[in-house]
Amino acid sequence: xxxxxxxxxxxxxxxxxxxxxxxxxxxxxxxxxxxxxxxxxxxxxxxxxxxxxxxxxxxxxxxxxxxxxxxxxxxxxxxxxxxxxxxxxxxxxxxxxxxxxxxxxxxxxxxxxxxxxxxxxxxxxxxxxxxxxxxxxxxxxxxxxxxxxxxxxxxxxxxxxxxxxxxxxxxxxxxxxxxxxxxxxxxxxxxxxxxxxxxxxxxxxxxxxxxxxxxxxxxxxxxxxxxxxxxxxxxxxxxxxxxxxxxxxxxxxxxxxxxxxxxxxxxxxxxxxxxxxxxxxxxxxxxxxxxxxxxxxxxxxxxxxxxxxxxxxxxxxxxxxxxxxxxxxxxxxxxxxxxxxxx
Amino acid sequence: xxxxxxxxxxxxxxxxxxxxxxxxxxxxxxxxxxxxxxxxxxxxxxxxxxxxxxxxxxxxxxxxxxxxxxxxxxxxxxxxxxxxxxxxxxxxxxxxxxxxxxxxxxxxxxxxxxxxxxxxxxxxxxxxxxxxxxxxxxxxxxxxxxxxxxxxxxxxxxxxxxxxxxxxxxxxxxxxxxxxxxxxxxxxxxxxxxxxxxxxxxxxxxxxxxxxxxxxxxxxxxxxxxxxxxxxxxxxxxxxxxxxxxxxxxxxxxxxxxxxxxxxxxxxxxxxxxxxxxxxxxxxxxxxxxxxxxxxxxxxxxxxxxxxxxxxxxxxxxxxxxxxxxxxxxxxxxxxxxxxxxx
DNA sequence: TATCTCTTTGGGAACGTTCCCGGATTTTGG
DNA sequence: CCAAAATCCGGGAACGTTCCCAAAGAGATA
Numbered sequence: 001x002x003x004x005x006x007x008x009x010x011x012x013x014x015x016x017x018x019x020x021x022x023x024x025x026x027x028x029x030x031x032x033x034x035x036x037x038x039x040x041x042x043x044x045x046x047x048x049x050x051x052x053x054x055x056x057x058x059x060x061x062x063x064x065x066x067x068x069x070x071x072x073x074x075x076x077x078x079x080x081x082x083x084x085x086x087x088x089x090x091x092x093x094x095x096x097x098x099x100x101x102x103x104x105x106x107x108x109x110x111x112x113x114x115x116x117x118x119x120x121x122x123x124x125x126x127x128x129x130x131x132x133x134x135x136x137x138x139x140x141x142x143x144x145x146x147x148x149x150x151x152x153x154x155x156x157x158x159x160x161x162x163x164x165x166x167x168x169x170x171x172x173x174x175x176x177x178x179x180x181x182x183x184x185x186x187x188x189x190x191x192x193x194x195x196x197x198x199x200x201x202x203x204x205x206x207x208x209x210x211x212x213x214x215x216x217x218x219x220x221x222x223x224x225x226x227x228x229x230x231x232x233x234x235x236x237x238x239x240x241x242x243x244x245x246x247x248x249x250x251x252x253x254x255x256x257x258x259x260x261x262x263x264x265x266x267x268x269x270x271x272x273x274x275x276x277x278x279x280x281x282x283x284x285x286x287x288x289x290x291x292x293x294x295x296x297x298x299x300x301x302x303x304x305x306x307x308x309x310x311x312x313x314x315x316x317x318x319x320x321x322x323x324x325x326x327x328x329x330x331x332x333x334x335x336x337x338x339x340x341x342x343x
Numbered sequence: 344x345x346x347x348x349x350x351x352x353x354x355x356x357x358x359x360x361x362x363x364x365x366x367x368x369x370x371x372x373x374x375x376x377x378x379x380x381x382x383x384x385x386x387x388x389x390x391x392x393x394x395x396x397x398x399x400x401x402x403x404x405x406x407x408x409x410x411x412x413x414x415x416x417x418x419x420x421x422x423x424x425x426x427x428x429x430x431x432x433x434x435x436x437x438x439x440x441x442x443x444x445x446x447x448x449x450x451x452x453x454x455x456x457x458x459x460x461x462x463x464x465x466x467x468x469x470x471x472x473x474x475x476x477x478x479x480x481x482x483x484x485x486x487x488x489x490x491x492x493x494x495x496x497x498x499x500x501x502x503x504x505x506x507x508x509x510x511x512x513x514x515x516x517x518x519x520x521x522x523x524x525x526x527x528x529x530x531x532x533x534x535x536x537x538x539x540x541x542x543x544x545x546x547x548x549x550x551x552x553x554x555x556x557x558x559x560x561x562x563x564x565x566x567x568x569x570x571x572x573x574x575x576x577x578x579x580x581x582x583x584x585x586x587x588x589x590x591x592x593x594x595x596x597x598x599x600x601x602x603x604x605x606x607x608x609x610x611x612x613x614x615x616x617x618x619x620x621x622x623x624x625x626x627x628x629x630x631x632x633x634x635x636x637x638x639x640x641x642x643x644x645x646x647x648x649x650x651x652x653x654x655x656x657x658x659x660x661x662x663x664x665x666x667x668x669x670x671x672x673x674x675x676x677x678x679x680x681x682x683x684x685x686x
Numbered sequence: 687t688a689t690c691t692c693t694t695t696g697g698g699a700a701c702g703t704t705c706c707c708g709g710a711t712t713t714t715g716g
Numbered sequence: 717c718c719a720a721a722a723t724c725c726g727g728g729a730a731c732g733t734t735c736c737c738a739a740a741g742a743g744a745t746a
Binding site: 002003046048049050051052053055056061063071072073074077078080081084088093094095096097098112114115116117141142226252255256258259262263281284285286287289 | 346394395396398399404414417421423431438440441457460485598605627630632
């Protein structure tokens with residue numbers, strides 16, 4: 001049950017492969033009758049062009065790689081959605097690889113994509129510097145690389161799409177202060193990505209401004225999942241550090257933290273308000289609903305896809321850094337309160 | 344900055360492409376010195392074999408398609424994880440496409456994968472019968488198809504991996520009865536997939552056995568997301584139907600329902616117990632934690648990948664239906680209670 | 687009628703790789 | 717020392733497609 005090829009058609013119709021090809025490609029140099037015969041035969045035998053052969057001929061595979069630290073949370077899934085919105089209608093396929101927050105796994109993934117001959121790569125990195133040289137090499141070897149969310153050192157000349165972590169974090173922390181929090185803890189992201197530092201610096205700036213900064217309130221984590229949020233709160237409890245608000249690096253961490261609080265009998269937001277930084281629907285699908293910086297994730301994916309297409313079309317295209325706006329949405333987890341004494 | 348090919352190396356070393364190829368492939372018919380020279384040159388110019396050329400030559404692309412109704416919830420992501428556990432080490436790439444619960448989109452996806460020449464397809468369908476003929480055609484044209492979770496009509500001779508929906512649903516509903524629920528609502532899955540009917544029949548069987556079945560308590564939905572769970576509870580409220588337990592088709596629906604209840608001031612599990620059918624980490628990352636039928640999703644993906652590999656190796660391989668076990672895990676959302684009067 | 691142009695078709699190289707086949711050289715065995 | 721065998725290498729086809737080039741035939745023009 002082999003797939004029919006142009007050669008099959010040429011034998012069936014006693015024509016050359018050239019003629020078949022011309023008929024299929026709407027070439028003008030062909031007799032209408034011949035064209036009709038070819039098209040009918042193609043229909044009859046369900047001819048479909050062999051994409052692999054075309055890839056070989058034209059040196060492009062019409063595929064792009066999408067490399068993310070994980071695919072379990074809706075974060076990457078939302079971005080992917082945007083990427084596919086753009087790429088799918090153009091006939092591109094997307095190959096997805098997960099790095100499991102492991103830079104050496106990320107390295108393998110990138111090299112694998114290179115052997116796959118992808119036309120471009122969209123990447124959310126898992127370590128700011130570890131693979132920096134590899135990024136440069138890959139781009140030099142001709143595969144465009146576009147970053148989103150977690151980006152490499154600014155010295156690298158690459159296209160990227162991001163939000164202003166510092167500003168948006170500041171605004172959300174400011175909100176926590178406004179509703180009456182005075183001991184705001186920060187569940188900080190992994191030290192290996194710059195967003196962690198950016199958001200933490202926004203947090204620190206606001207608290208310092210109000211004279212309520214306390215380094216004890218920063219809990220460092222080495223991941224971004226539910227359990228990391230839980231562990232962070234556990235640490236605060238263990239160290240008997242008092243707090244009445246939490247600003248978390250991601251919504252998964254915020255939710256992990258919140259559930260841990262609820263299970264410990266702590267009321268949210270009455271005793272502890274919780275806010276996060278994200279953009280997935282998780283924030284509206286918990287109780288109480290979560291205040292968060294809503295990044296336009298789908299838009300982020302679309303933008304990244306457009307940037308990589310630009311680079312594919314013209315490999316000399318100037319690199320762009322696109323900063324998307326993120327919206328602050330205040331929900332039940334940070335309801336204004338006449339502060340009650342906690343714990 | 345073109346990639347180096349065997350031809351480049353052959354010119355550089357004044358050898359034929361045959362010899363280069365032999366050296367690279369560890370052929371025995373080659374002089375050790377020659378081999379050494381070639382390997383060094385390959386290293387020097389960072390030679391990497393062109394996967395596209397190999398695909399063309401061998402008629403296989405070393406890629407498999409993964410088609411799912413959606414990728415936003417962790418469900419598909421967990422299965423994908425399993426798929427990649429098996430396929431990644433073997434050098435296969437996975438191409439992921441989302442059907443958005445739309446059968447005609449699913450159709451497009453399958454046809455696209457066919458033009459991509461994937462070696463096999465792993466599919467979670469979104470309509471039991473709509474694309475049945477297409478499945479048959481695709482398999483006849485030589486691309487093996489393996490199903491998981493939502494499977495086609497049993498008359499179709501295909502490999503598939505699933506759990507026993509009826510039994511497991513029965514057991515979970517039995518548990519709800521055991522803890523004291525008497526008015527158990529069922530948030531039923533989409534009518535277009537057989538799992539919905541299977542789980543609903545388990546539900547119905549148990550309630551009938553206990554003489555507490557009431558058709559009013561079945562709420563049909565046309566999706567499996569948070570919002571469908573919410574809408575279902577809203578319907579129950581609107582119709583003023585009393586209930587003290589919920590068995591939901593998925594954990595996302597269960598969580599949507601639970602949050603809606605909590606926001607309405609209904610206590611879970613005190614007034615309404617909630618149970619679901621799933622296997623993602625969402626069930627342990629809500630408050631209260633959710634009792635659910637935990638499907639071994641990663642295992643499911645691994646099994647599906649193995650099945651598709653079998654079919655790739657030998658297209659006459661006999662089709663298998665593998666039924667995986669699912670574990671019932673009881674958590675806080677169905678704590679045994681001395682029933683209080685509700686609402 | 688001879689030449690020119692236009693239309694339609696076929697031949698074949700190219701993309702990068704493997705592998706079969708045959709040829710040249712060296713080694714082995716009697 | 718000569719034949720046979722082993723070792724090593726190059727040529728070229730094949731995978732499926734496009735596209736350049738050439739050729740054949742028809743029609744047009746002088």
